[in-house]
Amino acid sequence: MTIAELMRQPSAWLAVGAGEGPVVSSRIRLARNVKDAAFPGWAGAEECERLWNRIEPAVRRVASLQPAESLAMGALDELERQILFERHLISREQAEKTKGSGLILRRDESLSAMVNEEDHLRLQGMRPGLSLRAIWEEVDRLDTEIEQRIEYAFSPKLGYLTACPTNVGTGMRASVMLHLPGLVLMNEINPVIKGMGKIGLAVRGLWGEGTEATGNMFQISNQMTLGDTEEQIVAVIEQIVQEIVEHERNARERLLERRETVVRDHVGRAYGILSHAHILTSKEALDLLSGLRLGIDLGILSTVSRRVVDELMLLTQPGHLQKLESKALKPKERDRYRARLVRERLTGSDRRRGEQIKE
């Protein structure tokens, strides 16, 4: 499978048109290491390549990953690695690696294994909506299949041993992506974020470019990996997310009740700018697309489908945009191509009739 083929399918973390409401997707990542081998960051390039040659054939063949694809980072160019990063299949750290590092994924992207990132293995499951329990079952099964072939570094007292002691124990990071424009617009997001911290959960904005929560997208995840069971970690996050979703729904209801014109104006302006702008930064695009998503959820915007909005959230990212245009673009150029792409997708206009972007 090539990266171009990958781009023709919806990303597992931003599944196109998945249900309505604030929950975008869920993800679980397990850190695992091979017994008696130095961790990738300390092992050196040669050793990492040896490890990749040993781990790759074993992991590629496990039942859970079928039909499996294997992508060696060294065989991909920078843009292709950026695209994998934007699809949440590899980390930024791994996107900078080349030889001795790679990704093995099931074709639908919902189950994958990063090899030689910070740890020898980072197993990952992703699904739309709030589905941590189902993901845990699947990732657990994948992990059990792999441990039949590879012996892990494990200590009865400390659990799975990881390069960074923040991950030791279960090695598990469970996270849920939430779209919370209601709480942001009602100025009620800060107490929610504070509350999360008190119970040991981390909240962060999703995208790096722009303000702390571009597009009103937040990611909630556990910080602690040692002491609780995997089931306990999953249960706490699922419960808290349900509470946040409740808050968000309330905030949206009150918004509509008390400030209906303001909300309609917010959504309408977002649509107006997106369908007419000729220069769009990544941050501006995501913030305005968030407005459209809210409008669709609230039933006050019917001319755009949720599918188109979700697709644009991914395609306006720098890597996807450049691959789509089949050329490298400088940031300023990207802003113009991005605006054209958004106009085309929102208004259904044809590129051949659309204006050419002057180089």
Added chain:
Amino acid sequence: MLCESCKENEATVHLTQVIDGAIKKLHLCEACAAKSGIDIQGPLSITDILLGMGIQKPADLPDAERTCPRCHMRRTDFKKTGRFGCAACYEAFAEELPPLLKAMHRSDHHTGKVPSRESLRVRASAELESLQQKMDKAIAAENFEEAARLRDAIVACRRRMNEPEARATP
């Protein structure tokens, strides 16, 4: 807004981190964010913060150059990166761990999943211990028939303990 680190470039990476219930904001340019290893989509690394704050170093002198016998990582290497070199580092730098684990985690004891070969091993070693005790008792009571039966059971148990490992070696 200027980057808090280099104070030159425009800050485009804005991170909100929650540490012990307090919201901490960090404004960096992309270059500095990348340099400090901030993975924008990854989990927060509180090691970096903790190590940066210099969690009490147990008397810096004698073990300043403590080294992992397996991977030769030195204590100073670990302090620099916050990452261990290999699984044996957890033993080699065991003294560093309690304050770190305490600050990072719920407890210092794993209660989650155990690899199946590991749980086999744990179960087998408990069984082995109990068989051994029974055999000692049988010998002391000069019940040699029983002792011989127990010895066979111990041999079988030992074999089972080694099997999964032998099979797994690639």
